[in-house]
Structures are given as C-alpha cells and as structure tokens.
Amino acid sequence: MSSSSPSNKETVMRKVPLFSRMPILPPSVTVPASIILLIILLALLVPIVSPYDALRQNLTERLSAPGTAHILGTDALGRDCFTRIFYGTRISLFVALIPTAFAVLIGMAAGIAAAFFGKAADALVTWLSDVTLAFPGMLLAMVIMYSFGGSFSSIVISIVIMEWGSIARIVRSVTLSILENEYILAARSIGVKRFNIIIRHIIPNLIPTLIVLFTLNIPASILSESSLSFLGIGIQPPEVSLGLMVNESRTLLFNKPHLVLGPAGMIMLLVLSFNFLGDALRDRFDQEV
Amino acid sequence: MSEDLLLELRDLSVSIVGKKETLPIVKGIDLHIPRGSIVGLVGESGCGKSMTAKSINNILPPFARVTGGSIIWRTEASGEVDLALLKEKEMRKKCGTEIAMVFQEPMTSLNPLMQVGEQIKEVLTIHGVERDNKKAKDRVIEMLSKVGIAEPALRYNAWPHELSGGMRQRVMIAMAMICQPKLLIADEPTTALDVTIEAQILSLIKELCRNNSMSALVITHNMGVVSTLCDYVYVMYLGSVVESAPVKELFNNPCHPYTRGLLSSIPHVGDNPEFLHTIPGNVPDMKKHFKGCDFCLRCSDDIKQCFFEKPALTETGAGHFVRCHRSLGA
Numbered sequence: 001m002s003s004s005s006p007s008n009k010e011t012v013m014r015k016v017p018l019f020s021r022m023p024i025l026p027p028s029v030t031v032p033a034s035i036i037l038l039i040i041l042l043a044l045l046v047p048i049v050s051p052y053d054a055l056r057q058n059l060t061e062r063l064s065a066p067g068t069a070h071i072l073g074t075d076a077l078g079r080d081c082f083t084r085i086f087y088g089t090r091i092s093l094f095v096a097l098i099p100t101a102f103a104v105l106i107g108m109a110a111g112i113a114a115a116f117f118g119k120a121a122d123a124l125v126t127w128l129s130d131v132t133l134a135f136p137g138m139l140l141a142m143v144i145m146y147s148f149g150g151s152f153s154s155i156v157i158s159i160v161i162m163e164w165g166s167i168a169r170i171v172r173s174v175t176l177s178i179l180e181n182e183y184i185l186a187a188r189s190i191g192v193k194r195f196n197i198i199i200r201h202i203i204p205n206l207i208p209t210l211i212v213l214f215t216l217n218i219p220a221s222i223l224s225e226s227s228l229s230f231l232g233i234g235i236q237p238p239e240v241s242l243g244l245m246v247n248e249s250r251t252l253l254f255n256k257p258h259l260v261l262g263p264a265g266m267i268m269l270l271v272l273s274f275n276f277l278g279d280a281l282r283d284r285f286d287q288e289v
Numbered sequence: 290m291s292e293d294l295l296l297e298l299r300d301l302s303v304s305i306v307g308k309k310e311t312l313p314i315v316k317g318i319d320l321h322i323p324r325g326s327i328v329g330l331v332g333e334s335g336c337g338k339s340m341t342a343k344s345i346n347n348i349l350p351p352f353a354r355v356t357g358g359s360i361i362w363r364t365e366a367s368g369e370v371d372l373a374l375l376k377e378k379e380m381r382k383k384c385g386t387e388i389a390m391v392f393q394e395p396m397t398s399l400n401p402l403m404q405v406g407e408q409i410k411e412v413l414t415i416h417g418v419e420r421d422n423k424k425a426k427d428r429v430i431e432m433l434s435k436v437g438i439a440e441p442a443l444r445y446n447a448w449p450h451e452l453s454g455g456m457r458q459r460v461m462i463a464m465a466m467i468c469q470p471k472l473l474i475a476d477e478p479t480t481a482l483d484v485t486i487e488a489q490i491l492s493l494i495k496e497l498c499r500n501n502s503m504s505a506l507v508i509t510h511n512m513g514v515v516s517t518l519c520d521y522v523y524v525m526y527l528g529s530v531v532e533s534a535p536v537k538e539l540f541n542n543p544c545h546p547y548t549r550g551l552l553s554s555i556p557h558v559g560d561n562p563e564f565l566h567t568i569p570g571n572v573p574d575m576k577k578h579f580k581g582c583d584f585c586l587r588c589s590d591d592i593k594q595c596f597f598e599k600p601a602l603t604e605t606g607a608g609h610f611v612r613c614h615r616s617l618g619a
Contacts, residue, residue: 118351182397188348189392190412190464191384200411204402 028280032273039270043089052080054087054240063256072262075249081259085266088242091235092270095225096218099159103221104214107164108206111171112198115179125172129165137162141224145233155234159221167213174209178202208285215278219271226267242267294363295472295504296322296345301358301373303340303349312575315341316528317358319602322472327498327505329519329536331512331551335572337528338508342474345372345506346388347380362387364471385412389465393477395457399449405457406430406445409464418468428467436463436493455486459493466497473498473505479514491518512555516540521608524548527572527583530602534609544611546588582614590615 058078066073072081114125141158148154228234229243242263249259303315315337330338360372392398409429419425433441436459479487523533532545543549550568570587585595594614602612
C-alpha cells in the first residue's frame with residue numbers, strides 16, 4: 001500500500017466545507033425556529049428597545065388605547081402593555097427551557113435505569129411514573145404550589161414532577177430497543193463496563209429522542225406556568241408573567257380586549273411555535289433514525 | 290492431554306429460567322478447545338450452539354442461565370479458572386483481552402454513532418492496555434491493515450454506514466483481535482456475507498489464528514465453513530453433542546445419522562436439481578421429555594432401542610465420539 005494515496009484522500013475529505021455537509025432544513029423547521037429566535041431576541045433586548053419600565057406605574061395614562069405612544073396601550077395601572085408582554089415572555093422562556101431540561105434529564109436517567117438495571121428498578125420507575133401520571137397535571141401542580149408556597153422554585157419543581165413520568169416511559173422503551181442491537185452485546189463481549197455502555201453506546205443513540213421530547217414538552221411547561229400564574233398561585237405580582245397579565249386584565253375583557261389578547265396571543269405564538277418545531281423535528285428524526 | 294486444553298466445558302448446562310419451569314437448552318455438553326486449534330460447533334437453528342458460546346464469556350440473555358457444569362479456562366498467567374463461577378467484574382476484564390467474540394450480523398454489531406476506529410480503540414482504552422491516545426490510534430490502524438482493510442488511516446474515521454458488510458466484519462475481527470486474545474469465538478461469522486467475502490473472512494480468521502497462536506471456536510450451520518476452517522468438529526442436536534470428530538474423520542466417516550443428514554444436505558453440482566436432500570421432520574419440542582433418543586423420530590435407521598433408551602456418547606475411533614445406538618453395533 002503506497003503511503004501517499006491515503007493522505008491525499010484525507011486532505012480531499014477535509015476540504016469539504018462544513019456548510020455543504022449540513023442538511024437543508026425544510027420550512028416546517030425553519031419557520032417556527034425563526035419565530036422562536038425572534039421572540040428570544042426581543043425578550044432579551046426589551047430593556048434596551050423599550051423606553052418604558054415594566055413595573056413603573058403611571059396613573060395619568062391608565063387604560064390608554066393602543067397608539068403611537070403605547071403600541072398595545074396601557075393597563076389599569078398605566079404600565080405599557082407591549083413592554084410587559086416581553087418581560088413576561090422572559091419568564092415563559094425560562095420556564096420553557098430550565099424545568100423542561102430538568103424533566104428530560106431526570107426522565108432520561110429514570111428511563112435508562114428502568115431498562116438497564118433489572119426488574120426491581122423497572123418496577124419502581126414504572127410505578128412512580130404511573131403514580132404521577134395518575135393525577136391530573138394541574139391538580140398535582142396546585143398541591144405542590146400550596147404546600148411549598150408560590151415561589152419560583154416550586155413552579156420549577158411542579159413542572160418537573162408533571163413531565164418526568166411520560167419522558168421516563170418513552171426513554172425506557174427506546175432504551176430497550178437500543179439494547180436489542182447486537183453492538184451492545186458486542187460491547188459487553190469486549191468487556192465494556194455497564195456504566196460505559198450507558199455513556200458511550202446508549203445515550204448517543206438516545207439523543208434524537210431526547211431532543212424531540214425536549215421540544216415537545218416545552219409548550220406544556222409554558223402552559224403550566226401561565227395557568228398557575230393565571231390562577232394566582234404561580235408568579236406573584238408585582239413580577240410580570242403572561243398568565244398573570246391575562247388574569248389582571250380579565251375583568252376588562254369586553255372593554256379593553258387588547259389587554260387580554262396581547263399576552264394571550266404571545267402564549268399562543270410561543271406554544272404553537274414550539275409545538276410545530278417539535279413535530280417537525282420528530283418527523284425528521286423518525287425518518288433518519 | 291488436559292494441560293494442552295485452553296478451554297474445557299465440563300457437563301455444561303444452560304437453561305431458560307422461567308417463573309414456573311426451567312427449560313434446558315444446553316444439556317450437559319463436554320467440549321474441549323486445545324491450544325492453537327480451531328474447533329467447530331455445528332447444528333441447526335435453535336440447537337443451543339450460540340447459547341453455549343455466549344455462556345463462555347457470560348453474555349447470555351437475561352432469561353438464560355448456566356445451571357450446571359463448569360467452564361475451565363487454562364492460561365499460564367492465571368492457571369485454572371472456572372469462568373462459570375467468576376464475578377461479572379472479573380469476567381468483563383477477561384472479555385476482550387483473553388476471550389473475544391465476533392458476531393453474526395456485521396450490520397448491527399457496530400454502534401452507528403461511533404467511528405469504527407474509535408470503536409476498536411475502545412477495547413484498548415477500557416482495558417488500560419494503551420493509555421497513550423496516539424499510540425492506541427496507531428495500533429488500531431495497524432490492526433485494520435492486518436485484517437485487510439485498504440487505506441486503514443482513512444478508514445479509521447469512517448462511520449459504520451460507509452462500510453460494506455465484509456468490511457464491517459473485518460472491523461469486528463480487528464476489534465476482537467486487537468488485544469491478542471487467546472480464544473476467538475466466532476458466532477456464525479459469515480452467515481450474513483456473500484460467498485466470495487465468506488472465503489476471504491474465513492482465510493483471514495485461519496491466518497490470524499496461525500500467526501498469533503490463537504484458538505478459535507467457530508459456530509456455524511454451514512458444513513463448508515467447517516471443512517475449510519476447523520481442525521475438530523462438534524455436532525450439536527437439541528442441546529447435546531451427538532458426534533464429535535477430527536474434521537477429516539467426520540467428513541469421511543460420519544457415524545451419527547444426523548451428521549450424515551447434514552452432510553448429504555449439501556447440494557453438489559450435477560445432482561438432480563429437482564430434489565434437495567433434507568432431514569425429515571422438525572426439531573422436537575424441547576418442553577416434552579422423551580426417554581428415548583432425541584433424534585429417533587427423524588432418523589431413518591432407528592431401531593427399537595432408540596425409543597426407550599438415550600444413547601451415551603461413546604468413542605468409536607481415535608477422537609471420534611458418537612451418540613447413537615446403531616454405531617455401537619446394537
């Protein structure tokens with residue numbers, strides 16, 4: 001074998017630019033993804049972009065109509081509604097990412113444990129997820145909120161508890177099907193330890209599933225936080241949250257509908273975007289995996 | 290004699306352990322693998338040959354268990370060890386370094402999300418054989434060229450889906466061989482490959498065994514593979530060995546009717562193409578206990594005794610064992 005030919009080919013392979021190897025994404029992924037990115041950008045930049053403060057009351061301008069000064073008008077305390085929506089979106093986005101990530105991580109660990117560590121672990125995890133899934137999610141969240149108090153961390157805890165069970169079940173079944181593959185047997189036959197089998201062989205093969213589970217659970221997290229805040233047991237005033245804004249303006253629904261439709265529309269836009277993104281990703285990964 | 294044996298299965302039994310009943314799938318087999326020799330294990334699907342192999346390095350599926358007998362492993366380093374009694378942790382240390390395995394399906398035996406070189410390197414790193422990353426990589430590339438992969442440095446970074454079946458099986462063999470194990474277990478290594486690749490892989494296994502003074506246990510249902518590769522053959526039927534002999538003796542003088550059936554099932558050019566020889570009947574239900582010979586219902590030479598008494602494995606010639614009443618002159 002001549003030594004020159006492999007090195008030549010190697011350089012040829014490396015010259016392929018990164019972007020040409022990246023898949024062309026369909027609009028079902030790009031459209032919701034760009035809406036989400038835009039919302040994230042606006043929520044981050046709102047203190048710079050907006051001249052108003054979300055908490056500063058201005059009673060002389062209370063309940064002013066939408067116009068050039070206030071795009072979506074002001075609420076009963078004269079606070080700019082448009083600015084408040086993006087401050088509320090910050091909470092929604094935080095809730096979308098952090099508790100969902102925790103739920104996916106816990107669900108992943110529990111699901112792998114159930115599939116990998118024998119009957120006892122399987123029975124325990126399945127039983128625990130059955131118990132959490134047996135209660136209606138909101139009821140469980142309300143119980144947690146009442147017993148731990150309406151703090152931000154109890155919102156996170158209740159969302160994690162609501163979501164980990166179904167994630168654990170899906171991860172368990174996908175892991176079981178991964179374990180059927182002969183490369184797992186091959187890994188054992190060359191002496192790979194159980195822990196390394198999980199880290200190097202199972203988790204990488206789970207990643208498409210985890211990405212889809214993560215995006216598909218984000219809408220549920222956003223809705224849970226908004227609902228809890230709407231019911232008055234989530235985010236407490238004067239903090240800003242989309243659900244709370246809907247609650248504060250609900251008595252004005254027929255006179256000043258824009259005060260409700262603004263934050264409600266933002267919840268809908270966020271939830272739908274993440275939902276469509278999750279669906280599109282699931283279709284894509286199902287085809288390829 | 291026994292000093293030369295690398296591996297000795299003594300009266301090994303493997304059973305499927307259920308809640309209500311246990312179903313024996315390997316019924317007390319004795320199998321010897323001398324140092325430096327290639328031993329074949331032949332039999333039809335479901336006769337327990339893969340289970341026998343998997344019991345050696347303890348990768349039996351969760352429902353199956355070794356229920357009796359011992360697996361004696363003899364090396365200079367550790368002396369005599371019964372692998373059936375080893376703890377999981379110690380067993381994993383031996384796997385890959387002393388005992389390695391090649392599987393039937395090269396398509397699913399490689400993790401699709403790891404580059405093949407990295408997968409082979411994993412064997413070196415997990416056993417701490419080569420801690421230096423650069424040296425480990427060099428060893429992998431050297432091994433890849435030994436198993437006949439062209440441009441090994443380039444293939445190191447290939448993903449499994451970029452390789453053909455034959456190449457993947459070579460990668461599997463490289464993975465099995467990289468720590469220079471003393472025993473290679475090949476579970477139907479060529480079943481998924483076409484005949485030209487099969488011949489290449491078989492000669493590769495044979496060559497690697499000779500060059501590294503390695504022993505091999507080759508599991509197959511293909512008599513052609515046995516004749517080209519093996520020194521000694523065990524024929525299994527329904528969980529027990531029915532005949533064992535040196536390969537030439539077995540092909541020249543098959544004594545058990547099952548072996549004869551297997552050999553005459555090989556079609557030859559010039560035979561009447563409208564008629565393929567088969568062994569009549571099906572494999573009997575393992576759940577039913579039968580006091581006679583397990584094969585008698587499918588046997589063309591059965592005698593009265595076959596229905597009432599199980600024959601014992603008896604030596605009829607030099608190193609030739611048969612489990613049949615007829616061959617004992619009954």
